[in-house]
Amino acid sequence: xxxDCIDDCVTLCRSCDLVVTKRALPSGVRALCPRCHTALYxxxxxxxxxxxxxxxTALIFFTPANFLPILELHFLGSVRTATIAEGAIAVAHxxxxxxxxxxxxxxxxxxxxxxxxxxxxxxxxKYRLHSPFFRDVLKRLLKYQDILxxxxxxxIYLISILVSVFNLSDFADIFLGMGTFCFSMLFIVTLFLQxxxxxxxxxxxxxE
Amino acid sequence: xxxIDENAQGKEMGLTTCxxxxxxNEQKQTHCTRCDSPLMVRDTTSLQKSWALLITAAxxxxxxxxxxxTMLTDRGRIRHDTIFTxxxxxxxxxxxxxxxxxxxxxxxxxxxxxxGLTIYLTAISFRLPISKKMLxxxxxxxxxxxxxxxxxxFVISITVALxxxxxxxxxKPAPAATAFALVILLTQMAAKVLDTRLLWDRLESKDxxxxxxxxx
Numbered sequence: 420x421x422x423d424c425i426d427d428c429v430t431l432c433r434s435c436d437l438v439v440t441k442r443a444l445p446s447g448v449r450a451l452c453p454r455c456h457t458a459l460y461x462x463x464x465x466x467x468x469x470x471x472x473x474x475x476t477a478l479i480f481f482t483p484a485n486f487l488p489i490l491e492l493h494f495l496g497s498v499r500t501a502t503i504a505e506g507a508i509a510v511a512h513x514x515x516x517x518x519x520x521x522x523x524x525x526x527x528x529x530x531x532x533x534x535x536x537x538x539x540x541x542x543x544x545k546y547r548l549h550s551p552f553f554r555d556v557l558k559r560l561l562k563y564q565d566i567l568x569x570x571x572x573x574x575i576y577l578i579s580i581l582v583s584v585f586n587l588s589d590f591a592d593i594f595l596g597m598g599t600f601c602f603s604m605l606f607i608v609t610l611f612l613q614x615x616x617x618x619x620x621x622x623x624x625x626x627e
Numbered sequence: 628x629x630x631i632d633e634n635a636q637g638k639e640m641g642l643t644t645c646x647x648x649x650x651x652n653e654q655k656q657t658h659c660t661r662c663d664s665p666l667m668v669r670d671t672t673s674l675q676k677s678w679a680l681l682i683t684a685a686x687x688x689x690x691x692x693x694x695x696x697t698m699l700t701d702r703g704r705i706r707h708d709t710i711f712t713x714x715x716x717x718x719x720x721x722x723x724x725x726x727x728x729x730x731x732x733x734x735x736x737x738x739x740x741x742x743g744l745t746i747y748l749t750a751i752s753f754r755l756p757i758s759k760k761m762l763x764x765x766x767x768x769x770x771x772x773x774x775x776x777x778x779x780x781f782v783i784s785i786t787v788a789l790x791x792x793x794x795x796x797x798x799k800p801a802p803a804a805t806a807f808a809l810v811i812l813l814t815q816m817a818a819k820v821l822d823t824r825l826l827w828d829r830l831e832s833k834d835x836x837x838x839x840x841x842x843x
Contacts, residue, residue: 429642430644430651431637431643431644431651433644433649433824434763434766434823434827435759435823435824435826435827436636436637436638436824436827436828437635437636437637437827438635438636438637438640454760454827455759455760455763455823455827456760456764456767457763490785490789492789492790494792494795494796497792499789499790499791499792500789502788506781506784506787507784508788509784509787509788509791510784510787510788510800510804513787513799513800515800515804515805515808517805517808517812518780518783518784518804518805518808519784521777521780521808521811521812522777522781522784525777526781558662561648561662562648562662562664569774572774572777575774575775575778575781576781578728579778579782579785580781580785582725582729582778582782583782583786583789585722586717586725586782586786587786587789587790589720590701590790590796591790591796618649619649622649622650622661622662625661625662626661
């Protein structure tokens, strides 16, 4: 009896290895480890269709957010614009390629890959693609999910746009454009997507 | 399941969690039954790795702060700004909120992270009598705020891309930028690589017993 039951009613805290007996939780509540207060589990609620909608919206905003200028600078009659990627490339061109790569990775590549990864996970689950190939793909995507969401730093980029506006308004006139709007929307949609997403729940889909 | 000890560690029960998918596995398995990641009851080498990354980051924090991080040409005059002088310029031009944001993100957070992680690692390595609960709360904070240091690098990249008008107005990154980027990268990795379960195995002190959760 012990071994069968142990999977369902017991969990280990991932930071302190305490054995915790699982209890049913009301929705919106998260169980914390009684010893070290690490989040253990919450009620696995994630609506696949809702996430699919958010994913598609995020994809729609992704292209303009990255290809339209996020800031426009007017200085003595000349107009300069910059997209996120241009910023990263400009820094890399000056020889600071570590900075360039980290900006590119955290502000462009990681968010894009994150959205595509969640989208393919949803499609695999929604259309019940149970062939070994798709199961393998799902498994791989889920493994990298954690690191991808840590690398996604849209919120920090948004604040740095604001900081830059104040910084530069000393020298020149700064204008926000359509790109800034799309980027903010991308940030909001991704925020909700990440809130809705539950890795534990996605793993349990693989078990079924 | 009433026979489970209130404060048992998974290690004592022959159980372990998968580091990547969090599934409960038996210790005799070498790979997770769900995601095939290698299983380790405790990653003892993580302490060394974490120390190595942290010390490198601490050394790099010095060039990151004393060398200039940006070079600004304003009508022929060249101005080198370190992280700190950049912030004092903001204070002088009465942009306090921005100055506070930048100060927190680029000075306070990296420094607190390095000091915090040092305390954390020394506590594990030398079994210091510090409350484990406090250490763990600190660790969660460190993990969460660490990424905010990227703010400064983003600001530099936007500025460099926008402001390039030769002698009139021109911004360029300066050597500290790379050092600063590496500090962020290495401290994030130092926190990521550490197996925090080691803290709860190793640290035994009088005021903070391993088995004291029943009290509340």
